[in-house]
Amino acid sequence: MTPGFLGNWSLVFAFLFTVIGLGLAIGAWWAKDARYIVAGRRAAALAFVATLVAFGALEWALLTDDFSIIYTAMNHSTKSPTWVKFATLWAALQGSILLWALFQSLFTYLASRKLRDYWMSPAVLGTLFLIQTFFFVVLLFITNPFLPVPNPPADGPGPNPLLQNHWMMAVHPVLMYLGFVGMSVPFAYAVAAMISRRYQTWVATTRWWTLTAWGFLTAAILAGGWWSYEVLGWGGYWAWDPVENASFIPWLLATAFVHTALVQERRGFLKTWNFAYITLAFAATILGTFLTRSGVIQSVHAFSEGAVGPTFLGFLLLVLAVGFGLLARVGSEIRDIGSMGLVSREGLLLGSSVVFATMAFVVVLGTLFPLVVEAVSGDQVSVGAPFFNFSFAPLAVVMLLLMGAGPLLPWGRLDDYSRRALVVMLAVLAAGTLAGLVIGWTFGVSLTVGLFAYNVVALYYQVARRVAVWRKKSEGWGSAFAAYLQHSRRSAGGLLVHFGVVLAALAIAFSQAYRVDAQKTLRVGEQATIAGVPVKLLDLKAYDQRYRFAVEAPVEIDGLGVARPQLRYYPTSRTPLAGPSVRYTLFKDYYLILQAFDRQNGEWATIRLVITPMVFWLWVAGVITLVGVLMIVLPGGLPKPKEAEVGVVT
Amino acid sequence: MRWKYFVGFLIILGAIGYLVWGGLGKNLVYFITPSEYKANEGKYAGKRIRLGGLVKPGSVRYDPNTLELRFVITDGLAEVPVFHRGTPPALFKENQGVVVEGKFEGETFYGDNLLVKHSETYQAPKEGYTPEDVRRLIEEAK
Structure with missing residues (x-):
């Protein structure tokens, strides 16, 4: 055999x-x-x-x-x-x-x-x-x-040599597919709910599937970003590349769904939105594969060359047709009864889902727009990172504002506690932004610092309120906090996810605004400063590693030890691949790339140094987010949906 | 009550529309060759573009100490001098298809991102090539 x-x-x-x-x-x-x-x-x-x-x-x-x-x-x-x-x-x-x-x-x-x-x-x-x-x-x-x-x-x-360059590339696709496939279960339940006309329970039944899938997608995007940072040799973690966008679109739509699903689970509202979001989120997992595997991104003309593109496009259209076809049929039966206050938890949950869906729309548009232009006018254009950054910045600000206030507000209507908390939070937002401006940070960074503080205060108010309840029944604050964690593990996990996101926002703002990128040609043994950092090129040597050939330039960075950036030559690739070397420190990453070297005598090398602040915290934020997800999905933290409870619309 | 929602909806839609169309209008980067630039200089003045063509033989000047790279990019019909600060990529050589991203300042194109368009089957074009040949060559090399 x-x-x-x-x-x-x-x-x-x-x-x-x-x-x-x-x-x-x-x-x-x-x-x-x-x-x-x-x-x-x-x-x-x-x-x-x-x-x-x-x-x-x-x-x-x-x-x-x-x-x-x-x-x-x-x-x-x-x-x-x-x-x-x-x-x-x-x-x-x-x-x-x-x-x-x-x-x-x-x-x-x-x-x-x-x-x-x-x-x-x-x-x-x-x-x-x-x-x-x-x-x-x-x-x-x-x-x-x-x-x-x-x-x-x-x-x-x-x-592909790029994939051999880092172990993360063995992990990233696995996480991605687990996330993609995970979305199929809530989608199947949504379809079944619309067919069997049982509209309420499916969101609670599939809660676990949705959240684990979301966790896998999050982990996959982080793994992809880290891989890009460690391997691609340009010192960045996100380039708004179509392949990255393809993984980001399902994540954004799944995030929108997670938020409106919560409203339906607790209040019975937003059924139409949930059917629409889960259909879009599942369809986006197919769209991602269609975009990355059909070659359509390179050029509209590549589309017809293989059978994969048309097949995936056909399946994508089928998913959308089934989801929205059923939704059109049952639409009149699932209108919300009564009205929903906008300044309430459900109102802000809906608002945040609209922000996420808009982000998804912006990414889809930016990714597909060059194809539309090429198909219509024949001009070849590209939509670069500036477009995405321009559209995402204000959306992210709204998202961070809603994120702080949303979980704080009670269902239904405002109460005094949250009203007081909101006033303090807004004051902290203003103070934080002003402080940033006084220090001399850019407006975007200052605003993000303000929003970070605003969210931290919001989290404090939410946790404090719950812990205060336990304080009455327990010895001290410590055991009250432990009791809170034990009894509200799921909601605490949700808050931790929010903290991870706002920490990530802070890391992104600083790393985007204060990146320094410089290069210099050094002789072996020469001491010099690149971007103000004293460095010394120690040596230039070559290795034969059987499946590749590597040239290494050990560089001593003042106070940080020796970094070893490489250029790697694979037999199947005509261009060498960068083997950047990163020195992680708490507040600044030193990212070294060997750009070129003296092929004749091995006497000099051109070294590029990228210094990016706060990148380390992006990965910390990712880990925090994933721990939050684990707190929600691990068994024990979830109260089992009781038939009586989930069936009743409150 | 209804018209309030309607106005709110319109405001949100307007904001999204502004974000998208405002953003797209300013940030579209056209891919052109030197002769397309020469034919329509006004349209591309001061805008970010991606300029594609071949490295003209004998035009490359690179100083590893100052990291200044100068060369001429051609599509057979027209040519443009390019200035780029940084190391030339590994496969950068004469007659190689390249794409430079940047802006025109006067007659010189200032690039900040230089990509070599290569593929396993890449061959330098034959004498007497046209801008269309160059364009196809670069597109296929993606």
């Missing part, structure tokens, strides 16, 4: 089990018989096992250097280190789709085990199986990684 044989057959079986599962879900709907659901669950399990075997077959081929299938022949090299060989599975399109299908079949199975609502189950299962069918059709007929190669090569080119 060969990996190709095993892989192909397991894909066929996975596809068959998926189609059978789809048939059983339809049967359950038709016959109104729960036995079909039980059988459907088995089909989901079998489809997952078959996909796992296919995954194993491809790893088998990669780890044993079997070049008889197209995926290894095109993307694998015997010279790669073992971890790169393993991660090569998701380094290119076909393998990525296989990984995606693996996660989808896993999530379909997990969701099928938790089906509680007799009326909704067939449609939930059916929708998930339908999504899964799409991936297996793509895998079997368009991007099959197991296609046999008539004359297997002795060695292949290996994965």
Whole structure:
């Protein structure tokens, strides 16, 4: 038996089990018989096992250097280190789709085990199986990684060198796909809710799925940003590149959904918004793949070259048609009864979701606008970072304002406590901004400092209010705080996520405003200052690392030790790749890049130094955010949705 | 009560519209070749553009100590002198397709971002190439 044989057959079986599962879900709907659901669950399990075997077959081929299938022949090299060989599975399109299908079949199975609502189950299962069918059709007929190669090569080119350059690239896609696939479960429930006309409970039922998916998307974006920072050698973490935008759009829409879902869960309002947001968020995960994998970003003309682009576009349109088609049908039944005050928690939650949706719209527009211009006028234009920064800055300010006030306000209407807190918060905002201006920071940075202080005060007021309740029943403030954390772990997690976001905003504001970028040519042994920092070029040497060739220029930075920026030459790449060296300190990052060196005699090297303040805190903020998510989703923190509770509209 | 929401809605929509169209209008960066610039200098004056073409043989002057790079970019029909402060990228050489991002100041193009357009199959164009050939070459090299 060969990996190709095993892989192909397991894909066929996975596809068959998926189609059978789809048939059983339809049967359950038709016959109104729960036995079909039980059988459907088995089909989901079998489809997952078959996909796992296919995954194993491809790893088998990669780890044993079997070049008889197209995926290894095109993307694998015997010279790669073992971890790169393993991660090569998701380094290119076909393998990525296989990984995606693996996660989808896993999530379909997990969701099928938790089906509680007799009326909704067939449609939930059916929708998930339908999504899964799409991936297996793509895998079997368009991007099959197991296609046999008539004359297997002795060695292949290996994965894209950029991906081999950092271990983070092995992690980032996995997190991304887990986030993408996670959005399919709430979407399937939304579809089922609209089909079975049971509009209220699905948001509470899928809360866990939504939040874990959000956590994975957040982690994936952070991992991508960190990878870009450590590998790409320009000293930045975010470039508004279409590929980055593709991962950001689903995140923004999922964030909008998380906020309005809370309103529906607690107050029964905003059902229409939730159906719309989850449809858009799930569609955005498909849009992302369409944008990055069809080549359409480079040029509209690349679109028609492969089958992947049109297939994903078709599926994207299908998702939108199903979501909005159903919504149009049930729209009149789910109008909000009564009116919602805007200056209340639900009002600000809705407001923040509108801000996030607008951000998503801006990113979609900025990413697609060059395509529209090219299609209409033939002019080639690009929309650079200035556009995104210009549109995002005011939106981010509104978002940070709402973020502080939102969780503080009670449901329904204002009370005295939150009114007092708001006054103090606004005073702190003004004071913080003024202080920043007096220090001499730019207006944007000063305003962000003010907003940071405003949010910290807001968090203090919210926690203080809850802890004060426990203080009456416990010994001291310490045990009152512990009691609060224990009993309100979920809401405390939410506040921690907010703190992570506002800390990230602060880090972004400083790092964008006060970045210093300079370069200089140094002789070996020469001491000089770059951007005011005393440095010394110690040496210039070359290494043969078997799968690559590296040139290294050790540079001593005054007081910070030796940094070792490299240029790396891969056999498959004509351009060397940067191997920047970063010295992280609490308030400033020193980022060194070897730009060029003396090829003849090894006597000089051109060193670029980028000094960026506060970047370290961006990664800290990311970790804080993820800890907050964990506090929400880990078992124990979630009160189980009781039927009586979730069914009642308050 | 209703008209209040309507006015609020219009204000929000207006703000979003301003953000988007105001932002796009100012920040569109056109990709052109030297002859397209010469044909329509007024349109591109003072604007950020991406200038694509080939590095003219014999025009490259680089001083590693001052990091000043000067060369001439050509599309076969017209040529433009380029000034760029920074190290030339690894594959930067004569007859290579490049894209420089920056602005015109007088007759000289001041670049702050220099990209070499290369691909595994890259070949320097034959003698007598046209701006269309150059454009295609650069587009394919993406």
